[in-house]
Amino acid sequence: MMKYFILNLGCQMNQSDSERIQAVLRQMGLEKTENEEEAFVRGIVACSVRQKAIDKVYSKIYEWNEQKASKNLLTFVSGCILPADHEKFLKKFDLIFSLQQLKDLPDMFRQYGVTTPLSTSLEREETEFSPLMGGFWQVKPQYSSPFEAFVPIQNGCDKFCTFCAVPYTRGREVSRPSNEVLEEVQNLVRAGYKSVTLLGQNVNSYGQDRPGQELTFAELLREVGKIGQREKADFWTYFTSPHPRDMTREVLEVIAEYPVLAKQIHLPLQSGDDKVLIRMNRNYGLDRYRDIVKDIRSILPTATLFTDIIVGFTGETDEQFYNTRLALEEFQFQMAFIAQYSPRPGAASYRWEDDVPREVKKSRFHELTDVLLASSLAYNQSLVGQTLRVLVDKPDRKPGYWAARTEGKVAVRFPSQGKDLTGQFVNLRITQVVPLSVEGELVPEYAGQL
Amino acid sequence: MEAQRQCQVQSVTFITPETFILRFSREGLTFQPGQYLSVGLAGHREQREYSIYSPLTADFLEILIRVVPDGKVSRQLAQTKPGDFLAVDGPFGYFLISEAQKQKPFLFIATGTGLSPFHCLTNSLPTLNYQFLHGVRHQEEQYGYADFDRSRLVSCVTGGGGDYQGRVTQYLRDHEWLSETQVYLCGNCDMIYDAFDLLKEKGIPSSQIFTEVYF
Numbered sequence: 001m002m003k004y005f006i007l008n009l010g011c012q013m014n015q016s017d018s019e020r021i022q023a024v025l026r027q028m029g030l031e032k033t034e035n036e037e038e039a040f041v042r043g044i045v046a047c048s049v050r051q052k053a054i055d056k057v058y059s060k061i062y063e064w065n066e067q068k069a070s071k072n073l074l075t076f077v078s079g080c081i082l083p084a085d086h087e088k089f090l091k092k093f094d095l096i097f098s099l100q101q102l103k104d105l106p107d108m109f110r111q112y113g114v115t116t117p118l119s120t121s122l123e124r125e126e127t128e129f130s131p132l133m134g135g136f137w138q139v140k141p142q143y144s145s146p147f148e149a150f151v152p153i154q155n156g157c158d159k160f161c162t163f164c165a166v167p168y169t170r171g172r173e174v175s176r177p178s179n180e181v182l183e184e185v186q187n188l189v190r191a192g193y194k195s196v197t198l199l200g201q202n203v204n205s206y207g208q209d210r211p212g213q214e215l216t217f218a219e220l221l222r223e224v225g226k227i228g229q230r231e232k233a234d235f236w237t238y239f240t241s242p243h244p245r246d247m248t249r250e251v252l253e254v255i256a257e258y259p260v261l262a263k264q265i266h267l268p269l270q271s272g273d274d275k276v277l278i279r280m281n282r283n284y285g286l287d288r289y290r291d292i293v294k295d296i297r298s299i300l301p302t303a304t305l306f307t308d309i310i311v312g313f314t315g316e317t318d319e320q321f322y323n324t325r326l327a328l329e330e331f332q333f334q335m336a337f338i339a340q341y342s343p344r345p346g347a348a349s350y351r352w353e354d355d356v357p358r359e360v361k362k363s364r365f366h367e368l369t370d371v372l373l374a375s376s377l378a379y380n381q382s383l384v385g386q387t388l389r390v391l392v393d394k395p396d397r398k399p400g401y402w403a404a405r406t407e408g409k410v411a412v413r414f415p416s417q418g419k420d421l422t423g424q425f426v427n428l429r430i431t432q433v434v435p436l437s438v439e440g441e442l443v444p445e446y447a448g449q450l
Numbered sequence: 451m452e453a454q455r456q457c458q459v460q461s462v463t464f465i466t467p468e469t470f471i472l473r474f475s476r477e478g479l480t481f482q483p484g485q486y487l488s489v490g491l492a493g494h495r496e497q498r499e500y501s502i503y504s505p506l507t508a509d510f511l512e513i514l515i516r517v518v519p520d521g522k523v524s525r526q527l528a529q530t531k532p533g534d535f536l537a538v539d540g541p542f543g544y545f546l547i548s549e550a551q552k553q554k555p556f557l558f559i560a561t562g563t564g565l566s567p568f569h570c571l572t573n574s575l576p577t578l579n580y581q582f583l584h585g586v587r588h589q590e591e592q593y594g595y596a597d598f599d600r601s602r603l604v605s606c607v608t609g610g611g612g613d614y615q616g617r618v619t620q621y622l623r624d625h626e627w628l629s630e631t632q633v634y635l636c637g638n639c640d641m642i643y644d645a646f647d648l649l650k651e652k653g654i655p656s657s658q659i660f661t662e663v664y665f
Binding site for chain 2: 083084086158160167168171172245274275278279281283285286287288315348349351352
């Protein structure tokens with residue numbers, strides 16, 4: 001059987017896109033391999049967020065093209081691609097396609113003289129493809145986990161944050177039809193999935209591209225909540241990433257109402273300084289962010305709060321950084337993904353001088369990490385003695401232990417008792433904690449079942 | 451946001467050697483005053499964002515463009531001719547005036563082509579109670595002044611010859627503003643930063659300050 005190898009670069013969206021690309025390759029009769037040397041078809045799902053990821057694409061295709069002298073290979077690239085790179089990739093890869101063109105992949109293969117057993121099956125359905133994203137979302141993905149799935153609900157971005165190139169790689173915001181989203185969620189739940197993450201670049205602006213014709217994000221969440229009720233199913237639903245500008249009280253109230261909507265909010269702050277936020281074109285100030293956090297604390301008192309921060313953004317002064325530090329101390333995040341700013345090709349800020357020295361960025365990164373560790377530890381200490389429901393992920397790095405996470409996505413490990421609990425909910429009593437993770441033991445009634 | 455449109459260039463009018471108004475067909479595009487479009491040549495992948503200059507009522511769209519010396523898109527657009535096609539995405543943006551704000555006093559502040567959204571706002575919403583400070587280096591950059599209520603517009607020209615000689619921030623510093631004033635800032639980031647600090651010093655809360663930074 002003809003084999004393919006796929007290299008995924010970048011975020012969860014790319015991982016999710018790759019699951020759909022792989023599903024089409026599988027339908028075409030190709031078999032996946034992790035060993036690229038034995039693959040005839042080699043592809044990359046590219047990411048343009050950082051130059052490093054782009055460099056990796058160039059390095060890999062150079063390597064593959066060198067091998068073409070002695071091997072028969074077909075190469076492709078898809079994913080997040082900047083206009084400038086698109087022109088260059090055309091010359092280096094055999095195939096380049098957008099997600100919207102995925103349904104044409106069998107045809108593209110045929111043009112290269114490659115016929116596959118099922119290469120016409122997609123064509124027959126062509127007239128039924130939705131005009132949105134060229135039917136991309138209608139492709140049933142090949143999920144990479146048997147209990148945790150990512151469900152794209154939106155593609156593209158209209159926010160134009162100056163540090164980000166997504167509007168130029170993925171284009172404008174397009175919401176996936178809610179009936180498709182809800183059908184996919186329902187199927188996952190019926191298949192026993194325990195964790196579903198709704199994905200989008202600005203997940204909570206869902207529906208704004210078709211106001212009045214599509215559900216709002218709050219309404220979509222409510223429908224997911226109803227699936228939980230209807231199916232009497234046990235699962236947690238997450239979403240990422242929301243934009244503070246579009247976060248509403250209604251969204252939080254819906255989350256509070258349905259047990260299957262996880263009490264965990266990831267709300268990117270990026271900076272705690274109003275002027276840096278202006279330069280980032282984030283369209284909110286610290287006061288607005290503070291109001292949302294107050295709403296989260298009052299409507300979802302048990303929710304954990306995660307965030308994203310960029311330190312050393314162009315022009316960030318000591319005082320502006322200090323305001324970010326103060327914000328971290330104030331909001332007491334359970335987790336913060338802190339990045340040292342690096343210019344991203346294609347983004348507006350790429351044209352500006354990257355004027356904060358690397359050492360300063362590094363020092364600011366460490367300073368914020370210390371604040372995060374302290375707030376995480378304080379939260380984790382409050383969990384000691386509590387019995388929490390957790391979803392078991394995989395064996396832990398520590399021999400004899402399992403890795404799991406709470407509803408609030410706090411990492412937990414606990415001693416296994418010889419049985420594979422992957423993908424199951426279990427109850428743990430939290431016994432000890434460190435920053436960013438906790439340790440527990442199976443509660444007796446559950447341990448007794450083992 | 452609506453789907454991408456192909457709009458046809460109707461005219462290219464240079465106001466200064468570097469600045470021009472690009473007028474093109476509207477193709478049914480609806481927008482709110484203060485929003486921007488992403489515009490490029492049809493068939494080309496590169497686009498840039500430009501505030502809408504023309505009012506809601508116009509049956510065409512206009513954007514005000516300064517040619518960036520190393521810029522790709524602005525130079526391409528400067529060379530278009532009537533009949534050429536553009537790829538237009540949008541509208542985007544949140545530089546808007548809500549119903550609840552409309553009865554309040556407004557202070558609009560812009561530098562250079564940052565005047566564009568205010569040209570749209572004031573000509574689309576003629577009953578607004580506003581004062582507009584426009585900062586430029588030279589008199590020739592007084593774009594579209596005939597379309598403003600001149601009694602509400604203060605031209606701050608650093609090179610002299612305007613209503614006020616100096617920067618908009620100096621004018622801002624020298625005058626008092628009502629605490630309920632809704633302030634809208636558009637233009638380069640340095641001006642916006644300076645004005646932001648001054649406004650806060652003068653007691654305008656940040657929740658009443660709205661920005662659109664031109665890059």
